[in-house]
Amino acid sequence: MFSKIKKAYQLFKTIDFEQLDKLSRKVDLPKVMESFSKLDEKQLNGLMKMLDGGKPKRELPPINGDFYELHLRLSEEDRALQLKVRDFMEREIRPLVNHYWLRDEFPFEIIPMLAKLDICGLTYNGYGCAGRSSLMEGIIAMEIARIDASVATFFGVQSGLAMGSIYLCGSDAQKQEWLPAMQQMKLIGAFGLTEPEVGSGAAGGLTVTAKRTETGWVLNGQKKWIGNAPFADVTVIWAKDLTDGEVKGFLVRKGTPGFEVEKIKGKMALRIVQNGLITLTDCVVGESDRLQNANSFKDTAKVLQLTRAGVAWMAVGCARGAYENALDYTRKRKQFGKPISSFQLIQNHLVEMLSNLTAMQTLVYRLSELQDAGMLRDEHASLAKVFCTLRTRDIVSRAREVMGGNGILLEYDVARFLADAEAIYSYEGTKEINSLIVGRSITGFSAFV
Numbered sequence: 001m002f003s004k005i006k007k008a009y010q011l012f013k014t015i016d017f018e019q020l021d022k023l024s025r026k027v028d029l030p031k032v033m034e035s036f037s038k039l040d041e042k043q044l045n046g047l048m049k050m051l052d053g054g055k056p057k058r059e060l061p062p063i064n065g066d067f068y069e070l071h072l073r074l075s076e077e078d079r080a081l082q083l084k085v086r087d088f089m090e091r092e093i094r095p096l097v098n099h100y101w102l103r104d105e106f107p108f109e110i111i112p113m114l115a116k117l118d119i120c121g122l123t124y125n126g127y128g129c130a131g132r133s134s135l136m137e138g139i140i141a142m143e144i145a146r147i148d149a150s151v152a153t154f155f156g157v158q159s160g161l162a163m164g165s166i167y168l169c170g171s172d173a174q175k176q177e178w179l180p181a182m183q184q185m186k187l188i189g190a191f192g193l194t195e196p197e198v199g200s201g202a203a204g205g206l207t208v209t210a211k212r213t214e215t216g217w218v219l220n221g222q223k224k225w226i227g228n229a230p231f232a233d234v235t236v237i238w239a240k241d242l243t244d245g246e247v248k249g250f251l252v253r254k255g256t257p258g259f260e261v262e263k264i265k266g267k268m269a270l271r272i273v274q275n276g277l278i279t280l281t282d283c284v285v286g287e288s289d290r291l292q293n294a295n296s297f298k299d300t301a302k303v304l305q306l307t308r309a310g311v312a313w314m315a316v317g318c319a320r321g322a323y324e325n326a327l328d329y330t331r332k333r334k335q336f337g338k339p340i341s342s343f344q345l346i347q348n349h350l351v352e353m354l355s356n357l358t359a360m361q362t363l364v365y366r367l368s369e370l371q372d373a374g375m376l377r378d379e380h381a382s383l384a385k386v387f388c389t390l391r392t393r394d395i396v397s398r399a400r401e402v403m404g405g406n407g408i409l410l411e412y413d414v415a416r417f418l419a420d421a422e423a424i425y426s427y428e429g430t431k432e433i434n435s436l437i438v439g440r441s442i443t444g445f446s447a448f449v
C-alpha cells in the first residue's frame with residue numbers, strides 16, 4: 001500500500017502546478033487518489049510512463065564558466081591544484097560566507113584551513129614559498145573569488161600586497177623574519193597606502209610623514225581603507241620621508257604605541273573584509289623595520305603592478321560565480337510552465353554574460369603569460385583591471401536581473417557578488433586612473449601626473 005501511495009505521489013510530482021490546478025478543476029482528485037491505490041504496480045508504472053511521454057529524462061549540459069576550456073592549457077599538477085582549491089571553496093567556504101557577510105564579521109576559523117592549502121605567496125621563491133607561476137596564482141584568485149570576493153580580497157592583501165611588499169622591497173633579514181610565517185598564515189599582514197584625503201593621487205601626494213631620528217623613524221598621519229588592518233600582525237605603511245621627500249615603506253608591528261586602528265563600519269560591499277582607519281601619532285619604528293629596498297614610489301608601484309593583475313583575476317572569479325549561479329537558477333526556475341532559461345530574452349542575457357566572461361578569462365590568461373615571461377608592464381595590468389572589473393559589473397547586474405526578486409536576496413549569492421563587484425571596481429586604482437595609465441602608454445602623453 002505504502003509503495004502505491006509513493007508511486008502516486010511521484011506521479012503527481014511529474015505534473016507541474018498549472019497542470020495540477022487545471023486537473024483539480026476537471027476531476028475529483030481525492031477520488032483519483034483512491035483509484036490509484038487500487039492500481040497494481042504494473043498499471044502504475046505504465047501510467048507514469050504515459051505521463052512522461054515515455055521519453056528518457058533530458059540531461060542538461062554541465063554548468064561551466066570556462067567556455068573555451070582554458071583549463072586544458074594547464075599542466076596536470078596545476079589543474080589538480082585548481083580543482084583542490086575549488087573543492088575547498090565549495091565545501092568549506094560557501095556555506096559560511098553569507099552569515100559573516102551579513103554580520104560584517106571576519107571568519108577567523110578559515111585562516112588555518114586556507115593555510116593548509118599551501119597557496120600563500122605562491123609565486124615567490126624561497127622563504128617557504130612554492131615558486132610557481134603567476135598564471136596559477138591568478139587561477140587561485142579566480143577560484144576563491146568564484147565563491148566569495150571578500151575571502152579573495154583578504155587573501156590578496158595577505159599573499160599579494162603585504163607579502164609582496166616584503167618580498168620585493170625587504171632585506172633578506174626582513175624576508176626571513178616575516179615571509180615563512182606569513183606563508184603559513186601564522187602571521188597576517190596589511191598594506192597601508194591610501195589616506196582619508198589621498199586615494200588616486202597617492203603617487204605624488206601622500207601626507208603621512210616619516211621623520212628620521214638617531215635610532216629610527218617617527219610616523220604621523222592617517223591611512224584609510226586598509227584591509228586586514230584591524231587584526232593584522234604587521235602593516236606596511238607607505239610614508240613620505242620628510243628629508244628627501246621620497247615615499248618609503250615601514251613594517252609597523254601590531255601593538256606599537258602610537259598605532260591605532262578603527263574598523264570602518266557600514267560598507268555595502270566586501271563586508272567580510274575588515275578595513276581599518278589607521279591613525280599614527282608619533283609612532284616610533286626602528287630603522288630595521290624600514291623596508292630596505294623601498295626608496296621611492298616606483299618601488300610601491302612594483303607591488304601594485306603585481307597585485308593589479310590579481311585583482312583582474314578576482315573580477316573574473318566574481319563574474320564567473322555570478323554567471324554560474326544565474327545559469328543554474330534560470331534552469332530551475334519555471335514561469336509560464338517552462339524553465340525561464342528556455343526564453344529567448346533570458347538566453348540573450350546569459351550569452352552576453354558568457355561572452356564577456358570568456359573574453360575576460362582569455363585576457364587574464366595572456367596577462368599572466370606575459371607576467372611569467374617577465375614582460376608585464378603597468379599598462380598591461382591596468383588594461384586588464386579596467387576591462388575585467390567593468391565587464392564584471394555588467395555580468396553581476398545581468399545575473400541579478402535574470403533572478404528577478406530572488407536576485408536581491410543574500411541566500412541566492414548573486415546579491416553578494418553584485419555588491420562586492422562595486423568595491424573591486426574601485427580599489428587598486430579606479431577605472432579612470434587605470435585608463436589614464438593605459439592612455440599615457442599608447443599616446444605618450446600623461447593626462448594625470
Ligand SMILES: Cc1cc2nc3c(=O)[nH]c(=O)nc-3n(C[C@H](O)[C@H](O)[C@H](O)COP(=O)(O)OP(=O)(O)OC[C@H]3O[C@@H](n4cnc5c(N)ncnc54)[C@H](O)[C@@H]3O)c2cc1C
Nearest residue numbers: 191192193194199200225226227423427428429430432448
Ligand atoms: C573595500 C576597499 C578596500 C581597500 N583596501 C585597501 C588597502 O588594503 N590598502 C590601501 O592602501 N587602500 C585600499 N583601498 C583604497 C582604494 O585603493 C582607493 O579607494 C582607490 O584607490 C580610490 O581612491 P579614493 O577612494 O580616495 O577615490 P578618489 O581618489 O577620491 O577618486 C574619486 C573619483 O575621482 C576620480 N579621479 C581621481 N583623480 C582623477 C583624475 N586625475 N582624472 C579623472 N578622474 C579622477 C576617481 O577615478 C574616482 O572616480 C581600498 C578601498 C576599498 C573600497
